[in-house]
Amino acid sequence: PLAPENLLKSGGRGVFLINQLMDTVGFRDGGREVEMRKRRADSGAA
Structure with a gap:
């Protein structure tokens, strides 16, 4: 999806x-x- 020819495509x-x-x-x-x-990120609460 990052190739220049794919940047404006609506799918994929x-x-x-x-x-x-x-x-x-x-x-x-x-x-x-x-x-x-x-x-999940550890909230530090035990």
């Missing part, structure tokens, strides 16, 4: 954004199932 950014925003991303079943994990 979903997987890119998921990978940028999540800590881990996995695809199963031919890409029909997605597992995403995002760790």
Whole structure:
């Protein structure tokens, strides 16, 4: 999505954004199932 010829395209950014925003991303079943994990920031409260 960062190539100059792709910057103005309206689609094709979903997987890119998921990978940028999540800590881990996995695809199963031919890409029909997605597992995403995002760790919460430690607030310091115990």
